[in-house]
Amino acid sequence: MKKKLLAVVIGAAAAMPMMASADVSIYGRVHMSLDHLDNGNDYKEVNVSSNSSRLGFRGSREVGDITAFFQIEQQIDFNEGTSSFAGRDTFAGLRGGFGSVRLGQFDTPFKKARGPANLFGDQVGDMRNLTRFGNARFDERTPNTFHYATPDMGGFGVNIAYSVHEGKEAIDGADGDALSTSLTYKQGPVDTALAYEKFEADTSRGERDAVRFAIGYKVVDAVKVVGFFQTVDYEGDTPAVNDALTSDTWGLGADFKIAPSTYIRGMWMQRDSDADDTQSDLYAFGVEHRLDSALRVYANYAWTKNDDNVAVTPWSQARSASPNGSAGDSAKGLSAGLRYDF
Template sequence: MRFTFTSLTLAIAALAAASGAQAQQYTIYGRANLDFEKTELRGTPAAEAFSGNQRVSSNSSRLGVRASTQFEGLTVFAQVESGVSWDAGGDTLAGRDTFAGLEGTFGKIRIGKMDTPMKDLGGLTDRFKGTGIQDDGGIAMLGGSSNGFGRRQSNSLRYDTPEFSGFGASLQYGLDNEDKGSSEQKKLVSLSFNYRLDKLKAALAVEQHRNFNEPGFKDHAWRIGANYDFGFLNVGAGYNELTYKVAAGTLKRKYAALSAAVPVGPKGAISARFSKAGAVGGSAPEGTTIAGADGNQLFRGADSGARYYMLGYEHTIFKGAQLYTYWTRIDNQANANYRFGVNPLNVTAADRGADPSGIVVGILYDF
């Protein structure tokens, strides 16, 4: 007799019912997102000397387990999600969204490690499948660690309201660690307001970081985005502003993005995105810098802007499985060094003024 996971689930449910326990649901899920890449660096002597490389990359691939129990109108749930390096093996247990919580007519409460409402808003202009070098999280938000605003925050408490006539809100409070005094402890507050109406989605998010860059200072960002699906065309637009406070003053940077996707036949789609990062201004002296994740950096001064281009094609094999190809390029001005949002070229040659680009061919499978 063949024994399957479905058989095990039915057996557990039967035992739970026999013992009088509440029915529990278990789900094992995952994503394998792999591509073959040819990348290049241009724009500076060091970049030209490096030229580029070829590689296989795993792009935010994952494996997770969810469990939930319903009792008198209340759902208790938990999730453990781990990264999986499908290209070379290994990764970090519970390194992705991992939490427990409650859901009911009052909304949803979660505690643990999870994406912030600020990061969630980026989905309104992400018209591609999965993530990879085509992701703009580095140039848009300085990435998801260090001083970046595209974060998956540890030690967090998050509340999502129910939806009222298309309106909803999310609030998250997070701590970077638990071993420092309150005057130095890094703290985060992220808030978003969301709206849905038929094929329209829109959101506004604000986020504040305390003691992230320097003790005693607060950094903040705000972001707005919208997406509309016409059927024959899906369009997304986003805008954000980042402000960092240092002892000598402030650094400020604006960013705008526009994306589109056009269906091609019953299973294909062409997607594109263009964005622009403005020059870094503020009251801090010229030359002041702020470091984000993976080498992304703000440089206060002239020629500190950049432009981002992406063009791709996706083909759906069946729901949850796609083949794709993307071309991505970032044109950095002389004092900018933005990098790919996922799997960036973190090499010495990728300094200010270097322009990374690449083309990928890959497969994504959700299960």
């Protein structure tokens, strides 16, 4: 892996002269945390975690009223010094008065629709620990995808993405595509999204579809309240598995600006499936201080309360430190983190 990372660095350095003349910029995020994780049973350890840290290259070129653009983004695990080149949002496209179109691999509109209510993204307490569950998962970055986004329409926007998922179109008769759509509205104090996504029967995790709604509302400048709801219908396995993965997830939270650069926030969420004894509750509380627009530090405490047949943790998603949970036990995580965007 170190050789792969070295190759990425050398390749980036060799490309610098060309980038300088082609309107290309380098960006990224270093997001590290020190965590104490307790699965409620036999695991109680301190971990160092890299949390969706990334390095990317993006560029654009205007030709008349049309702008061509591209992005190449990869995950960098700073805790181990490893990299996966172009494994994150990587695409090329065109934009203009008609909106934008792009082709590649990137977050679906459904995944991005959690944004208005996402108070603990890439941290201990991330809502994806409940919404991105087992094979009935929807917070995905699909390959082989075409995406169209409308221009802003008085705060409204429509997104449609179609994926020839996993290249299954090469197999005669295979039904392996995915469709993701969203309707968004962001104006004044309101930020909201309604999304639908469907994966066909021959995708690797099976047939499933879901609806998601998220809203954030600024009561006053210093107070924002959020709400979230998701319902999933899974049909890709046996009746028992289908019941365990068919679920509803909902939650409420709030974010308070208590000083010019300091925030406190909290959220409660619950996931309940059609199977018996599979309910999980997630509680998260945190404080964040922004040293400037690019650098922030934070501390979070989050825990899950699980029924006997489920082992959800508050730390399994978007983080390199992800030990297993224990069915029927409460899992707890205490995290101190630093995030630097460049």
